[in-house]
Amino acid sequence: MRPKKAKKIVFKSAEEMPLMICSVGHQTHNLTGAWRNIRPEIDLGKCIKCGICWKFCPEPSIEVVDEWPVVDYDYCKGCGICAEECPAKCIVMVEERR
Amino acid sequence: MKKVIMGNHALSYGAMLSRSQVISAYPITPQTQVVELLSEMCADGKLDAQFIKVESEHSAMASCIGASVAGARTFTATSSQGLALMHEMLHWAGGGRHPVVMGNINRSMAPGWSIWADQNDSLSQRDTGWMQFYCSSNQEVVDTVIQAFKVAEALMIPAMVILDAFALSHTYEVVDVPDQALVDRYLPPFKPAIKLTTDDPRAFGGLTGAEHYMELRYRLEKDMEKAPALIEETGREYGKLFGRDLGLVDPYLCDDAEFIFVTSGTAGYTARVAVDELRKSGVKAGNLRIKVFRPFPFDRVREVLGRVKKAAVVDRNCSYGAGGIFYQEVKSASYGRPGMPPLFGYIAGLGGRDITTDSFKEVAAHALSKDRPDEEIVWIGVKK
Numbered sequence: 001m002r003p004k005k006a007k008k009i010v011f012k013s014a015e016e017m018p019l020m021i022c023s024v025g026h027q028t029h030n031l032t033g034a035w036r037n038i039r040p041e042i043d044l045g046k047c048i049k050c051g052i053c054w055k056f057c058p059e060p061s062i063e064v065v066d067e068w069p070v071v072d073y074d075y076c077k078g079c080g081i082c083a084e085e086c087p088a089k090c091i092v093m094v095e096e097r098r
Numbered sequence: 099m100k101k102v103i104m105g106n107h108a109l110s111y112g113a114m115l116s117r118s119q120v121i122s123a124y125p126i127t128p129q130t131q132v133v134e135l136l137s138e139m140c141a142d143g144k145l146d147a148q149f150i151k152v153e154s155e156h157s158a159m160a161s162c163i164g165a166s167v168a169g170a171r172t173f174t175a176t177s178s179q180g181l182a183l184m185h186e187m188l189h190w191a192g193g194g195r196h197p198v199v200m201g202n203i204n205r206s207m208a209p210g211w212s213i214w215a216d217q218n219d220s221l222s223q224r225d226t227g228w229m230q231f232y233c234s235s236n237q238e239v240v241d242t243v244i245q246a247f248k249v250a251e252a253l254m255i256p257a258m259v260i261l262d263a264f265a266l267s268h269t270y271e272v273v274d275v276p277d278q279a280l281v282d283r284y285l286p287p288f289k290p291a292i293k294l295t296t297d298d299p300r301a302f303g304g305l306t307g308a309e310h311y312m313e314l315r316y317r318l319e320k321d322m323e324k325a326p327a328l329i330e331e332t333g334r335e336y337g338k339l340f341g342r343d344l345g346l347v348d349p350y351l352c353d354d355a356e357f358i359f360v361t362s363g364t365a366g367y368t369a370r371v372a373v374d375e376l377r378k379s380g381v382k383a384g385n386l387r388i389k390v391f392r393p394f395p396f397d398r399v400r401e402v403l404g405r406v407k408k409a410a411v412v413d414r415n416c417s418y419g420a421g422g423i424f425y426q427e428v429k430s431a432s433y434g435r436p437g438m439p440p441l442f443g444y445i446a447g448l449g450g451r452d453i454t455t456d457s458f459k460e461v462a463a464h465a466l467s468k469d470r471p472d473e474e475i476v477w478i479g480v481k482k
Binding site: 010011013014017018019020021022023030 | 167193194195196254290291292300301302303304306309310313314316317
């Protein structure tokens with residue numbers, strides 16, 4: 001199960017709300033990983049460290065750590081672009097367990 | 099500096115003197131010269147603004163909203179069908195609290211195709227959360243654009259500066275173009291409390307649940323209710339710097355009047371001539387020109403109505419099935435208050451038909467011949 005990190009904010013009065021309709025606090029608090037239905041899993045044994053998944057991820061939620069790709073599941077929405085673009089075909093999209 | 103300029107160019111000068119930073123617009127008759135001159139001003143370096151060419155009025159307003167969220171002072175102009183195409187984005191600017199200022203040239207809605215003046219285009223947008231200023235001279239247009247930015251940015255509510263097609267948009271008048279240094283003193287740079295920036299990334303205009311939506315609209319209404327006092331205060335401040343006070347309404351000979359016209363736009367000045375002529379023939383006439391339609395100046399209208407015996411509201415618009423739109427508002431202002439006079443409603447000048455002094459004399463003759471109004475709409479100058 002994915003942990004539910006997002007917390008719903010309910011204001012008590014009109015005055016304490018921001019005047020403009022906008023996200024409250026930093027946008028990085030919005031953990032979009034909760035939207036995901038399928039998750040990318042990388043088989044590092046087949047990975048050729050080309051960086052194409054990092055380059056194509058629109059979020060971006062693939063980081064390169066010590067030359068290897070690492071998915072940030074807090075933000076990955078499971079779009080599958082990385083799996084589609086990977087030339088070594090080492091990324092598979094696996095259904096999320098709920 | 100005094101210049102002889104057309105109403106459309108009066109809007110351009112207002113936007114230039116206000117130091118607009120982003121201008122995004124799509125041309126439409128009879129608004130075209132507004133943005134023509136602004137694009138020249140940008141090209142010549144007289145105005146340091148981003149000029150965005152777009153493929154539609156919907157995109158024009160969308161890009162203005164984007165620029166406004168990013169903290170830029172933003173101006174656009176349109177008319178009639180263009181304003182109608184913007185409708186969705188007008189709600190976005192009003193509800194999202196983005197203080198865009200827009201010039202709108204009052205042009206009749208098609209069909210039948212018309213490029214001539216009436217007010218149905220802007221009055222159809224009255225519930226979008228925009229302030230609406232109806233101007234009657236080119237001088238008032240320049241002055242009102244500058245004031246509109248000041249009020250809009252203080253309240254974070256967008257504002258429309260509105261003028262009649264051709265009767266004002268293409269009519270040349272002497273305009274005292276305000277001094278830039280004085281305008282800078284009156285109108286400081288736009289500094290919104292929240293804006294779109296990479297230092298503090300936020301999403302704007304997102305999903306708002308039932309637990310918050312009503313509070314946002316409550317605040318919009320409460321801030322709109324602050325607008326009449328702020329318009330008068332900033333109008334007096336403008337008067338001190340430039341010698342011309344800007345108010346919510348413009349009463350003419352109303353102090354001792356027994357019968358008044360209630361008017362707006364250029365017809366409001368024609369009515370003054372009719373008032374002078376009626377006074378010569380012994381009728382104690384007056385004219386109450388309503389400049390600001392949203393927020394509606396209820397108090398100022400009631401003050402004048404309470405002093406007269408009869409009032410005739412002349413509308414250059416029609417809400418089909420309910421009559422003149424200013425007439426409805428004036429009736430609602432007087433409802434349930436003691437000492438209010440009988441109110442008569444007239445419709446004239448649709449599709450650019452001229453409203454002349456004779457039109458006003460016809461209105462006066464009709465209203466003065468009756469004790470109370472017996473029909474919801476009286477049409478002036480229609481071929482029945």
